[in-house]
Amino acid sequence: GAGVSQSPRYKVAKRGQDVALRCDPISGHVSLFWYQQALGQGPEFLTYFQNEAQLDKSGLPSDRFFAERPEGSVSTLKIQRTQQEDSAVYLCASSLGASEQFFGPGTRLTVL
Amino acid sequence: SQQGEEDPQALSIQEGENATMNCSYKTSINNLQWYRQNSGRGLVHLILIRSNEREKHSGRLRVTLDTSKKSSSLLITASRAADTASYFCAPITGNQFYFGTGTSLTVIP
Numbered sequence: 001g002a003g004v005s006q007s008p009r010y011k012v013a014k015r016g017q018d019v020a021l022r023c024d025p026i027s028g029h030v031s032l033f034w035y036q037q038a039l040g041q042g043p044e045f046l047t048y049f050q051n052e053a054q055l056d057k058s059g060l061p062s063d064r065f066f067a068e069r070p071e072g073s074v075s076t077l078k079i080q081r082t083q084q085e086d087s088a089v090y091l092c093a094s095s096l097g098a099s100e101q102f103f104g105p106g107t108r109l110t111v112l
Numbered sequence: 113s114q115q116g117e118e119d120p121q122a123l124s125i126q127e128g129e130n131a132t133m134n135c136s137y138k139t140s141i142n143n144l145q146w147y148r149q150n151s152g153r154g155l156v157h158l159i160l161i162r163s164n165e166r167e168k169h170s171g172r173l174r175v176t177l178d179t180s181k182k183s184s185s186l187l188i189t190a191s192r193a194a195d196t197a198s199y200f201c202a203p204i205t206g207n208q209f210y211f212g213t214g215t216s217l218t219v220i221p
Contacts, residue, residue, distance in 0.1 A: 004154075033209070042200050042211035043155065056208065091154055100145060101209060103154035 002026070004104035006092050012110045013082045021077045021107045025094030032075050033101060034067055035091040043091050049075060082111045116144075116201040116212040124218040131188045133215040135201030136181075142204050144177055146186050149198045149214070158186075158199075193221040 005024045013019050025032050031050055035043035036059075045059040051072035060067070064082075069075040079086055089108050093101035119134045135144070143162045147155040161168045161177045161184065168175045174187040188195055198214040 035211075040213075042213045045208060045210060048208065093155075100157040100160055101155075102157070103147075105154045 004092055004094055004102050006090075006104040006107050008107060009105060010108050010110075012112065014112055015082060015084060017082055018078065018080045019082055019109065021079075021090050021092075021109070023075045023077070023092030023094075023104060025073065025075070025092070026102055027073075029094035029096055029102070030072075031095045031097060031101075032069060033093045033095075034075070034077050035093065036061075037089045037091055037106070039088075046077070046090075079109075082109075084111050087111045115210040116203050118199065118201055118212045118215045120215060121213065122216045122218075124220065125191055127191060127193055127219055127221050129191055131191050131195070131217055131219070133186045133199050133201075133217070135184045135186070135203075135212065137184075137201075137203035138182065139203075139205065141179070142206070144184050145202045145204060145209075146173075146175060146184075147200045147202060147211070149200065151197075155200065188217075191217075191219045193219050195219045 007022045033048050034046040037043045047057040047067045049069045064080045066078045087110050089106040091106045093103045095101045116135045116137050145160045146158040149155045159170050159175050161175050172189045177184045196219050198216050200211045200214045202209040202211050
């Protein structure tokens with residue numbers, strides 16, 4: 001497709017479950033970003049990849065959060081032992097570099 | 113933090129009026145970008161202004177940048193109901209984007 005896609009669009013998890021969120025960036029985009037957006041707030045940076053290298057993971061809120069991009073294309077954000085405070089929309093974006101970012105529609109995670 | 117801070121937090125105007133949103137930031141930047149987000153959707157890039165530029169236009173959008181004051185403004189002229197959305201600025205240093213809480217714009221038909 002032409003844009004960034006994310007799956008699933010909606011995810012409901014019971015507290016304590018592990019979840020995996022997928023991002024398919026625009027083909028050829030070197031940079032990939034993950035953001036967490038709570039209701040009524042702006043997106044908060046989680047982590048950044050350049051190709052397969054995770055260059056910045058300073059925004060990951062705890063060691064329960066893990067992201068990977070093993071082949072420099074698709075990325076997965078994994079959250080282990082989910083907590084209620086993890087409920088948010090998780091946005092993925094890709095770019096060619098230090099230019100505009102193209103965002104996916106997000107995955108809305110609800111932890112019960 | 114490099115996070116942009118938008119002002120006002122919420123703005124309600126009549127269709128046809130102009131809407132102005134402001135953004136302030138704290139450290140030096142490479143460029144600054146404005147994004148729009150419709151409810152429940154991802155962000156859409158509107159305009160990028162580089163640190164050596166003072167003003168940029170794109171259709172009904174006009175963006176200014178004052179690096180001495182570390183501020184930027186987004187003007188939407190002749191607003192339409194379809195402009196109703198949240199607007200975010202992102203001051204950019206390197207590859208990191210730090211969004212503020214945004215301005216929620218409502219355009220009343």
